[in-house]
Amino acid sequence: MRLAFALVAAAAGVFLVRRRYEELVRQLEDSRARIARAADLERSRIERDLHDGAQQRLIGLRIKLSLAEELDDPAPALRELGNEVELALEELRQIAHGVYPSLLSDRGLGAALKALATELPLPVNLAVAEIARKAPEVETAVYFACREAAQNALKHGARELWITLSEHSFEVRDDGPGFIPVGRFNGGLRNMRDRIEAVGGQLAIDSAPGRGTRVRGNITP
Numbered sequence: 001m002r003l004a005f006a007l008v009a010a011a012a013g014v015f016l017v018r019r020r021y022e023e024l025v026r027q028l029e030d031s032r033a034r035i036a037r038a039a040d041l042e043r044s045r046i047e048r049d050l051h052d053g054a055q056q057r058l059i060g061l062r063i064k065l066s067l068a069e070e071l072d073d074p075a076p077a078l079r080e081l082g083n084e085v086e087l088a089l090e091e092l093r094q095i096a097h098g099v100y101p102s103l104l105s106d107r108g109l110g111a112a113l114k115a116l117a118t119e120l121p122l123p124v125n126l127a128v129a130e131i132a133r134k135a136p137e138v139e140t141a142v143y144f145a146c147r148e149a150a151q152n153a154l155k156h157g158a159r160e161l162w163i164t165l166s167e168h169s170f171e172v173r174d175d176g177p178g179f180i181p182v183g184r185f186n187g188g189l190r191n192m193r194d195r196i197e198a199v200g201g202q203l204a205i206d207s208a209p210g211r212g213t214r215v216r217g218n219i220t221p
Contacts, residue, residue, distance in 0.1 A: 031194040058088055101143070109139050113146060113165055120150055120161065128165045138220055141195040145203065146172050148192050149215040158212070173214045178207045192217075 061084055068077040104112040110128045117124040133139070146163060149172035153161055158176035189205060192215065196203040200220040207213035 028197065031197050034190065034194050035198055061085065061088065104139055104143055105136070108133050109142055109165060112139075112143050113163055116143075116147060116150065117161075117163060120154070122154065122158065123160045124150075125160070125162045127163070129167065131165065131167045134219060135199070138199045138201075141199045141201070142170055142217065142219060145192040145195055145215070145217060146170060149174075149213075152189070153213065167219070169216065169218050171214065171216045173212060175212045178209045178212050180209060181205060181207055 061081060064077070064081055064084075068074040068081065071077060101112055101115070103115050108131075110130060113128055114126060117126045134142075142165075150161060150163070153172070153174035153176050156176045156179075158174035160175045162171070162173040164171040164173075193203045193205075196217045201218050203215065203217040205213065205215050
């Protein structure tokens with residue numbers, strides 16, 4: 001009798017473990033699917049920005065260069081075109097920065113987060129440890145999760161921000177109005193969670209009205 005009970009209990013345990021495993025697999029597949037959709041949308045945005053901005057500026061430059069070639073003294077026109085070349089380069093830099101900042105690939109998370117802090121139009125309390133380089137996909141996920149959290153804080157009226165980075169974790173905290181987390185997160189919050197979970201990490205979002213928002217995540221080796 002005891003043996004039969006033990007076998008039933010063991011079978012039930014295996015069933016529950018299998019169900020949990022299947023649920024985690026589905027969640028991971030859903031996260032990857034959402035990331036793929038987000039990547040498609042981002043790719044469309046980049047194409048639109050390039051077409052409407054830098055590409056049109058470069059086409060205009062080519063036309064002006066052709067006209068300058070016909071002038072007796074093209075020097076003044078070429079000097080003016082030099083300024084427009086600088087504007088086109090700056091526009092391309094801004095688009096590229098939104099995709100993958102070169103500082104992140106060259107010097108890692110710490111340097112990229114320090115640069116992010118200088119760009120934000122509010123006081124940022126930065127505590128960034130010197131950490132080992134991570135896989136590129138991990139560094140990208142953490143950087144853009146921190147950037148998204150900072151932008152959300154700005155959007156909702158935060159006046160001060162705290163960004164912390166250690167070897168195995170990161171945190172972005174603000175003094176904004178906060179909110180009541182209800183059900184599954186949507187929009188930018190879900191994007192942050194999907195990014196981190198897709199590289200094997202976990203993200204927690206803690207918030208309440210009147211006490212700001214805290215985004216905490218762990219970093220995989």
